[in-house]
Amino acid sequence: MSARPSVFVTRRIPAVGLDRIVAACEAEVWPEQLPPPYELIRKKIANCDGLVSLLTDRVDENLLDAAPRLKVVSNFAVGFNNVDVPAATARGIAVGNTPGALTDATADLAFALLLAAARRVPESVIDARAGKWKTWEPLGYLGQDLHGKTLGIVGMGRIGYALAKRGHGGWDMNVLYHDEIANAKAEADFGARRVDLPELLRESDFVSVHASLTDSSRGLFGAKQFALMKKTAVFINTARGPLVDQKALVAALKSGTIFAAGLDVTEPEPPDAADELLRLPNCVVAPHIASATFSTRNGMAEICADNLIAGVTGKPLRAWVNPEVGYQRRNNPGTSK
Ligand code: DGY
Numbered sequence: 001m002s003a004r005p006s007v008f009v010t011r012r013i014p015a016v017g018l019d020r021i022v023a024a025c026e027a028e029v030w031p032e033q034l035p036p037p038y039e040l041i042r043k044k045i046a047n048c049d050g051l052v053s054l055l056t057d058r059v060d061e062n063l064l065d066a067a068p069r070l071k072v073v074s075n076f077a078v079g080f081n082n083v084d085v086p087a088a089t090a091r092g093i094a095v096g097n098t099p100g101a102l103t104d105a106t107a108d109l110a111f112a113l114l115l116a117a118a119r120r121v122p123e124s125v126i127d128a129r130a131g132k133w134k135t136w137e138p139l140g141y142l143g144q145d146l147h148g149k150t151l152g153i154v155g156m157g158r159i160g161y162a163l164a165k166r167g168h169g170g171w172d173m174n175v176l177y178h179d180e181i182a183n184a185k186a187e188a189d190f191g192a193r194r195v196d197l198p199e200l201l202r203e204s205d206f207v208s209v210h211a212s213l214t215d216s217s218r219g220l221f222g223a224k225q226f227a228l229m230k231k232t233a234v235f236i237n238t239a240r241g242p243l244v245d246q247k248a249l250v251a252a253l254k255s256g257t258i259f260a261a262g263l264d265v266t267e268p269e270p271p272d273a274a275d276e277l278l279r280l281p282n283c284v285v286a287p288h289i290a291s292a293t294f295s296t297r298n299g300m301a302e303i304c305a306d307n308l309i310a311g312v313t314g315k316p317l318r319a320w321v322n323p324e325v326g327y328q329r330r331n332n333p334g335t336s337k
Contacts, residue, residue: 004024004025004026005024005025005026005049005050005071005312005313006025006026006027006028006047006048006049006050006069007021007025007026007027007028007048007049007050007051007052007308007312008027008028008030008041008044008045008048008050008051008052009021009027009028009029009030009051009052010030010035010036010041010051010052010053010054010057011029011030011032011035011052011054011076012029012030012031013052013076013297013300013301013304014297014298014300014301015301016298016301016302016305017298017300017301017302017303017304017305018301018305020305020309021052021305021308021309024309024312025049025050025308025309025312028044035054035056035057036057038057038058038063041053041057041063042062042063042066042067043066045063045066045067045070046066046067047067047069048067048069048070049069049070049071049072049312050070050071050072050073050074050308050311050312051067051070051072051073051074052074052075052076052304052308053073053074053075053076053082053083054075054076054077054082055075055076055077055079055081055082056082056269057082058082059073059075059082059083059084059088060084060087061084061087064084064087064088064091064093065091069330070091070093070330071092071093071094071311071312071314071329071330072093072094072095072096072307072308072310072311072312072317073088073093073094073095073096073311074095074096074304074305074307074308074311074317075095075096075097075098075304075321076098076300076301076304077097077098077291077300078097078098078099078100078101078102078291079097079212079213079239079240080095080097080321081212081213081214081240083095083321085321085322088322088325089322089324089325091330092325092329092330093325093329093330094307094311094317094320094322094325094329095320095321095322095325096303096304096307096308096310096311096317096318096319096320096321097303097307097319097321098299098300098303098304098307098319099158099303099319100158100299100303100319101291101296101299101300101302101303102159102290102291102296102299102300103158103159103162104162104296105290105291105292105293105296106159106162106238106290106291107159107162107163107165107166108166109238109264109286109289109290110159110163110208110210110236110238110262110264110290111163111166111167112262113236113238113262113263113264113284113286114146114206114208114234114236114262115146116262116284117234117236117259117260117261117262117282117283117284118143118144118145118146118206118234118259118260119141119143119144120141120142120143120260120281120282121284122284123141123281123282124141143260144205144232144234144259144260146167146171146173146206147171147172147173148171148172148173148174149171149173149174149205149206150173150174150175150176150203150204150205150206151163151164151167151168151173151174151175151176151204151205151206151208152176152177152178152200152201152203152204152206152207152208153175153176153177153178153192153208153210154177154178154179154197154200154207154208154209154210154211154220155177155178155179155209155210155211155212155239156177156178156179156181156183156186156192156194156210157179157183157210159210159238160177160179160183160186160208160210161183161185161186163208163210164177164186164189164190164192165189165190167206168189168190168191168192169190173206174191174193175190175191175192175193176192176193176194176195176199176200176203176204177192177193177194177195177200178194178195178196178197178200179194182194197220197225198228201225201228201229202228202229202230204229204230204233205230205232205233205234206233206234206236207229207233207234207235207236208236208237208238209221209235209236209237209238209239209243209244210238210239211239211243212239212240213239213240213242213243217243218242218243219242219243219244219245220243220244221235221237221243221244221245221248221249222244222245222248223245223248223251223252226248226249226251226252226257226258227252227257229252229257229258230258230259231256231257231258231259232259233258233259234258234259234260234261234262235249235258235260235261235262236261236262236263237261237262237263237264237265238263238264238265238290239265240265240267241263241265241266241267241268241269242267244263244267246266246267246277249261249277249283250276250277250280250283253280253282253283254280259282260282260283260284261282261283261284262283262284262286263277263283263284263285263286264285264286264287264288264289264290265288266285269287269288270287271285303318303319306318306319307319307320314329
């Protein structure tokens with residue numbers, strides 16, 4: 001039997017991380033474009049020390065129980081709502097994620113969606129391609145200005161801060177935010193004002209979501225919240241689809257309760273090809289690409305590899321979601337400092 005740790009990697013990740021994983025471990029890498037089925041992951045990790053998972057892989061109690069040797073789950077994402085962290089912690093399994101690496105790329109994409117939705121870019125491009133561009137129209141494709149408007153950020157963490165920086169620095173936007181925790185730096189740097197959610201929704205011209213998906217944030221945006229927003233408001237979600245009641249969003253977009261939306265995340269992903277959401281002229285939907293730049297995905301791969309290799313060798317993770325696992329770590333008593 002090999003002395004090297006065994007790991008299962010549920011998708012090919014950039015070589016800068018994968019090559020190191022393959023060099024340090026007995027690694028099996030799922031080669032397909034689509035995720036391995038849940039039952040297959042269960043089988044594959046039966047004798048594994050480490051698992052690299054993606055946000056499309058459900059890592060729950062039942063899965064963890066199939067892997068008595070597992071020491072680490074290294075999630076190739078900053079979000080880890082796909083991993084049952086308390087269940088991992090209870091089993092002494094370390095969980096890692098990739099914070100920081102994708103902050104700017106995600107804020108950029110949120111802003112790209114914001115501009116695209118506010119200025120009706122996809123709708124007008126589709127019309128131009130379809131030969132519907134007949135002349136320059138004084139009343140055609142009128143959208144919303146950004147300059148000097150109010151940007152409401154729900155979740156003022158790293159990505160929320162990076163979006164505030166763009167909006168305040170580039171477009172002189174006033175920044176409101178809603179978060180359980182005050183962000184003194186955002187307040188000092190951008191004059192951001194912390195308000196409750198209804199106030200943020202009532203006052204903002206643009207509402208962008210950067211909250212984690214938890215049991216309490218699931219369905220945070222529904223009919224009631226959209227009704228509070230301005231008719232001219234643009235709603236952006238680059239966080240997680242289930243934060244939003246999608247039926248309520250579709251209704252709000254169709255009825256003119258809000259002006260437009262830009263989404264990088266949906267529920268489910270992908271939406272059914274026949275889903276109305278994909279057909280609405282005032283809704284821009286991207287296929288969860290916020291972190292999809294070469295250098296960002298490389299950065300994520302490096303952190304992911306660091307987390308995995310640290311986890312299988314009993315060292316502290318570079319980005320450790322459950323550091324409280326500490327000394328109780330599976331098969332590595334006392335190795336975590
Ligand atoms: C994440 O990392 O959580 C993003 O959703 C994908 O990069």
